[in-house]
Each structure stands twice: as C-alpha cells, then as structure tokens.
Amino acid sequence: xxxxxxxxxxxxxxxxxxxxxxxxxxxxxxxxxxxxxxxxxxxxxxxxxxxxxxxxxxxxxxxxxxxxxxxxxxxxxxxxxxxxxxxxxxxxxxxxxxxxxxxxxxxxxxxxxxxxxxxxxxxxxxxx
Numbered sequence: 001x002x003x004x005x006x007x008x009x010x011x012x013x014x015x016x017x018x019x020x021x022x023x024x025x026x027x028x029x030x031x032x033x034x035x036x037x038x039x040x041x042x043x044x045x046x047x048x049x050x051x052x053x054x055x056x057x058x059x060x061x062x063x064x065x066x067x068x069x070x071x072x073x074x075x076x077x078x079x080x081x082x083x084x085x086x087x088x089x090x091x092x093x094x095x096x097x098x099x100x101x102x103x104x105x106x107x108x109x110x111x112x113x114x115x116x117x118x119x120x121x122x123x124x125x126x127x128x
Contacts, residue, residue, distance in 0.1 A: 007043045010036070017044035017127070021096065026114050026126045038100055041127055048096055050127070056101030061109035068097065087117050090124035099128040 007014065017040060020027045029037045051071040058064050065082045074089035090097065102110055114126055 004042055004046060005039065007036070007039050010040055010043070013040055014043045017041070021045075021125055021127060025118055025124065026128070028128045041098055041100060045096060045098055045127065050096040050098045052098045052100060054101060055099050055103075055106070058103065059105060061106060061113055064099070064102070064106065064110070065113070068099070071097070083113075083116065087120045090117060091121035094123035096125045096127065099126065102128050 017027060017029065021044065029040055031037055051068075053064070053068045053071045055064055055067065058067065062082070065086060069082060069086060069089070072086070072089045072093065072095065074085050076085055077088075080088070099110070110128065114128070117124065117126075
C-alpha cells in the first residue's frame with residue numbers, strides 16, 4: 001500500500017469528503033489551483049480503489065470521456081455511445097471515480113455529464 005504525503009491541518013476536510021462520499025453520489029472539491037485539492041482527494045479515497053482520471057489540461061468534455069472510460073476498463077458493446085458505455089460500466093461496477101484536475105471551463109459540461117450519468121444509474125459515486 002502506498003504511503004501518502006502528509007496532509008497537515010486538513011483532517012476535518014478529509015473526513016467531510018469521506019463522509020459526503022458515503023451520503024452522496026457526486027462530491028466536488030473546489031478551490032483555486034495549488035491549494036491541495038488533489039492531496040485531499042487522495043487522502044479521502046485512500047483504500048477505496050477508485051478509478052483515477054487525470055483531467056488536467058482537458059478542454060473538451062469528449063476528451064474527458066475518452067480518458068474516463070479506459071480508467072474503468074469497460075466492456076464496450078458494438079454501437080454503444082461513450083455516454084451509454086460510461087453509464088453502464090459505472091452502474092455495473094459501482095466503482096468510485098475521481099475526476100482530478102477538471103478545469104473551470106469544463107464545470108458546466110461536467111455538471112451536465114454527471115447529472116446525466118447519475119440519472120441513468122443507481123450505484124456510481126464521483127469525486128471531482
């Protein structure tokens with residue numbers, strides 16, 4: 001098991017994120033670059049085996065989908081759209097996804113994507 005770097009002074013925040021992941025299907029950590037959102041996420045999901053998606057530098061929601069799907073190792077059915085494949089894979093696996101480094105430019109399209117996924121599934125949890 002990997003040892004995480006220290007996350008001093010953030011115990012309450014980490015506990016809140018963990019608790020929120022138990023109560024909610026989508027949890028977002030927001031703040032300016034460099035404040036430690038990724039470190040908080042790493043501590044919050046430690047031991048949960050999430051599908052980690054590095055979304056840094058992505059400017060298009062289709063690029064995010066293209067990165068998210070391989071992280072889940074989906075069983076792709078012929079003719080399925082990326083969104084249908086994502087929803088089915090998340091629902092069947094119930095695995096937590098961490099979308100790390102999503103830019104503010106993708107905030108609205110991400111909201112629409114996640115709302116669509118959550119409406120069509122019952123299991124998945126997402127941390128962004």
